[in-house]
Amino acid sequence: MRFHYVLAGWEGSATNSRVLYSALDSDVDPLVIPIGKYYLGDGGYPNIRGLLTPYQGHRYHLSEFNGPGARRVTCADKLFNHRHSSLRTSVERAFGLLKGRFPILTTQVSYPYHTQVVIVLATCVLNNFIIDHNPQAEQFDVDNANESTSFVNEVESMTQSILRGSNNDLRTSITSQMFVDFQNVTPRPFDTHIFF
Secondary structure, three states, X not given: OOOOOOOOOOOOOOOHHHHHXXXXXXXXXXXXXXXXXXXXXXXXXXXXXXXXXXXXXXXXXXXXXXXXXXXXXXXXXXXHHHHHHHHHHHHHHHHHHHHHHXXXXXXXXXXXXXXXXXXXXXXXXXXXXXXXXXXXXXXXXXXXXXXXOOOOOHHHHHHHXXXXXXXXXXXXXXXXXXXXXXXXXXXXXXXXXXXX
């Protein structure tokens, strides 16, 4: 998976939404999300135009769908969250692969701040180069995806939805169609199939 936009240099304590707004509002190199396209974000992001986030109040992480009876999806919101989480796991794996290729990203270094920022940018560029020129390059098995459990607060979410536009209608539309499709292919417990 290629990296399309990298904003390096924020301290680790910065909230996801704060970094996102910085990227969207940047005068130098703003993050531009093409109309009709969207990025997936976890619960730390608001569901604004160009970003699809999970429904709050429903299980989300893939590990929460494991176990006896836990995989059974009973409502559209849970199905959306399950599929959203499945896709986001691929994104998290891309970060794991990047760290596997470039161990300098996993260690504490004593380089000046500017050099640390350049290292992050350079490793992302090199990662893309490797993917473009040698797609069969060694892949690292990384299963410890970083799953954030922090959610953006309601006041901030409402404010940003007003400023940037809400993505709730799009998410609801996708969720509804996804659940209709799911119900059409999932056998009901009492369906009987007799073959002669």
